[in-house]
Amino acid sequence: MATALSRVLSRPDTSKVYLLIGAVLCGIGGCDPQQSTEPVNSAMQQAGGLEILCGELIDGLSDDVLLNQQISVTGGYITAINPADKSTEHRVDVDLSGFTCLPGLINTHVHFDGNPEDSVDYSVYARRTPDENLALILDNAKTTVLTGFTTVRHVGAWFPDTVYRARKLIEAGKAIGPRIQTAGPYLTIPGGGGDLTFPEIPPEQIPAESQQGIASSPQEFAARAESAILAGADFLKVIASGAVFSVGTDPGAPEMTRADIEAVVAIARAYGKKVTAHVHSDQSGQDAILAGVDSLEHASLLTDSTIDLAADRGVALSMDIYNGTYTDTVGRAQGYPAVFLKRNTDTTEAQRSVFELAYKKGVTLLYGTDAAVLPHDMGGWQFATMVERGMTPMDAIRSATSVAATHMGLDSEVGAIDVGRVGDVIAVRGHPLKDMTVLRQVDVVIKSGLMIKAPASIAD
Numbered sequence: 001m002a003t004a005l006s007r008v009l010s011r012p013d014t015s016k017v018y019l020l021i022g023a024v025l026c027g028i029g030g031c032d033p034q035q036s037t038e039p040v041n042s043a044m045q046q047a048g049g050l051e052i053l054c055g056e057l058i059d060g061l062s063d064d065v066l067l068n069q070q071i072s073v074t075g076g077y078i079t080a081i082n083p084a085d086k087s088t089e090h091r092v093d094v095d096l097s098g099f100t101c102l103p104g105l106i107n108t109h110v111h112f113d114g115n116p117e118d119s120v121d122y123s124v125y126a127r128r129t130p131d132e133n134l135a136l137i138l139d140n141a142k143t144t145v146l147t148g149f150t151t152v153r154h155v156g157a158w159f160p161d162t163v164y165r166a167r168k169l170i171e172a173g174k175a176i177g178p179r180i181q182t183a184g185p186y187l188t189i190p191g192g193g194g195d196l197t198f199p200e201i202p203p204e205q206i207p208a209e210s211q212q213g214i215a216s217s218p219q220e221f222a223a224r225a226e227s228a229i230l231a232g233a234d235f236l237k238v239i240a241s242g243a244v245f246s247v248g249t250d251p252g253a254p255e256m257t258r259a260d261i262e263a264v265v266a267i268a269r270a271y272g273k274k275v276t277a278h279v280h281s282d283q284s285g286q287d288a289i290l291a292g293v294d295s296l297e298h299a300s301l302l303t304d305s306t307i308d309l310a311a312d313r314g315v316a317l318s319m320d321i322y323n324g325t326y327t328d329t330v331g332r333a334q335g336y337p338a339v340f341l342k343r344n345t346d347t348t349e350a351q352r353s354v355f356e357l358a359y360k361k362g363v364t365l366l367y368g369t370d371a372a373v374l375p376h377d378m379g380g381w382q383f384a385t386m387v388e389r390g391m392t393p394m395d396a397i398r399s400a401t402s403v404a405a406t407h408m409g410l411d412s413e414v415g416a417i418d419v420g421r422v423g424d425v426i427a428v429r430g431h432p433l434k435d436m437t438v439l440r441q442v443d444v445v446i447k448s449g450l451m452i453k454a455p456a457s458i459a460d
Helices: 004-009 039-046 115-118 130-146 160-171 218-231 258-270 280-290 304-315 324-334 340-361 376-388 393-399 404-406 436-440
Strands: 050-057 066-074 077-083 094-103 105-112 151-155 178-182 236-239 277-278 295-298 316-319 364-365 423-426 443-449 450-454
Touching: 050 423, 066 094, 094 105, 094 443, 105 364, 105 376, 105 404, 115 324, 130 151, 130 160, 130 376, 130 436, 130 443, 130 450, 151 404, 218 236, 218 258, 218 304, 236 258, 258 277, 258 280, 277 280, 277 423, 280 295, 280 443, 304 340, 316 423, 324 340, 324 376, 340 364, 364 376, 364 393, 376 436, 376 450
Parallel strands: 050 094, 105 151, 151 178, 236 277, 277 295, 295 316, 316 364
Antiparallel strands: 050 066, 066 077, 094 423, 423 443, 443 450
8 A cells, every 4th residue: 555655745756666476476377477577588598698788887896986887787796887988889678878876775774564554553663463563574585676675684572473474485595585584473572662562452462473483581592592493583683672662662762682682693603693673762772782683773862972882893883764754744644653753753853963973983884774674666766864964975875785795694696796696777867966856757677687676668
């Protein structure tokens, strides 16, 4: 269901969308994936790869914008990047000479098993069937990749098993979506910000799937952490302090103790995994950093000394500094609970101030939108806010490309248009370094050398 603001602010999309597998649920519903393979992709594969001509190229690594570059993709990977030689004829499969090309974007804070409008009635989480949850996750994943985000970090879910199912379908080519690193379940205390406990949901109706990460002691948290990794989690997510959208607790109140978090970190390190912590208060931020986490989400109320601690310890921040505006506008129109609106107002400006200071102090900042609180089709809206709050346009782009890829351990695969990395290329009309709002409407999406979305004039 479209929200009020997304209906008002959305731009008409005149592009074709090429779904290599036809319907998103092919393989679930029994349709033949090969029947809807886009002819342009078949022609490219038969020709031995994909040749992309870019009018301007931002590679996600350097400070320079390169002009008239040709990108060669073979077997899904970039094999060459060369200046286009106009004196000789070269095969061009996708002519983006009127566009700016960038690497596929990375969002480090998404939740596919929920939408913003669910905040009006949390009991919907208990009413949806597993198949309905899967359909919702796949629909949000498709929306995400069509907006240019070809890789995401899925930071916890109330339905982790269903997220794993969706990831397998995407990896098998049976559904359209980004690459997904997922934390599996939220690791949280009983009744905490990651526990699906709300007045609207009777205890007997809470799905067992959503309770996998709930624990009350360091020993229990260690066991839950190990179970999450063995089930398929790529990293771990702890709820160090309560969520803004929670009932009965303050968003800044610490929930997990430092010892609880240390137990999770110890398990993560034993398996070579990272840990991210949901925090709002300064105390919970300090506890999480001292416990050894790798990144903090939100970090709304950090003080100077804790920001310095993050810089000293190399702890990254993933901060959703746009969606407070969205939540306030739409929440009032749609009747979000008053407590949610107040908490949103209290934390939005504080978080933006922390972002400005953290950037000045050299803290690693990751592009993260808290998609689910923010609609999944508005992932590109935060770039402009980051620049408004002091970040250079190129650093904002790197936060969603090479910087995010490095933090996720994927810098040999994604995050840059570079020889040897996967052939993820997006394109926009206009100049992102001059106007970051152009990233709200991504016109072309190529993932692993296959065209997912493009204007009809390019692919016909």
